[in-house]
Amino acid sequence: MVKLFVTDRQGREIEVDARRGLSVMENIRDLPASVEAICGGMCACATCHVLIDPAWAARLPPRSYEEHMMLHDLASFDPARSRLSCQIVVSEALAGLSLTVGPEEY
Numbered sequence: 436m437v438k439l440f441v442t443d444r445q446g447r448e449i450e451v452d453a454r455r456g457l458s459v460m461e462n463i464r465d466l467p468a469s470v471e472a473i474c475g476g477m478c479a480c481a482t483c484h485v486l487i488d489p490a491w492a493a494r495l496p497p498r499s500y501e502e503h504m505m506l507h508d509l510a511s512f513d514p515a516r517s518r519l520s521c522q523i524v525v526s527e528a529l530a531g532l533s534l535t536v537g538p539e540e541y
C-alpha cells in the first residue's frame with residue numbers, strides 16, 4: 436500500500452492506502468465527494484481531474500498529448516497542477532503524494 440493524501444470536494448483531508456499498479460483514479464473514486472471518472476479511465480472524459488500539490492507536480496511523469504488535450508478545456512485547468520488521475524499509476528515513488536479533487540464542471 437502507498438499512502439496518498441487526498442482533499443475531497445468538501446475540503447476534507449483523507450489518507451488513502453492506495454494499491455500499487457492501479458491508477459490514482461481507481462484508488463480514490465469511491466471516496467465521498469471524489470472524482471466521477473465517467474469514462475472508466477480511458478482518457479476521454481476529464482471527470483477524474485485532480486490538482487497535484489505543487490511540491491509533487493514536477494515529480495510526476497509528464498502529461499501525454501491526449502491527457503493535455505482533455506485537461507486544456509476545463510475552466511479549472513491549472514497548467515502547473517492539473518492531471519487526470521486515471522493516467523497516473525500508483526507506485527512506491529508516489530508515497531506521500533498530495534492532491535485535491537478538481538471541482539465539478541459538468
Ligand code: FES
Binds near residue numbers: 474475479519
Ligand atoms: S476517467 Fe475519464 S479521463 Fe480519467
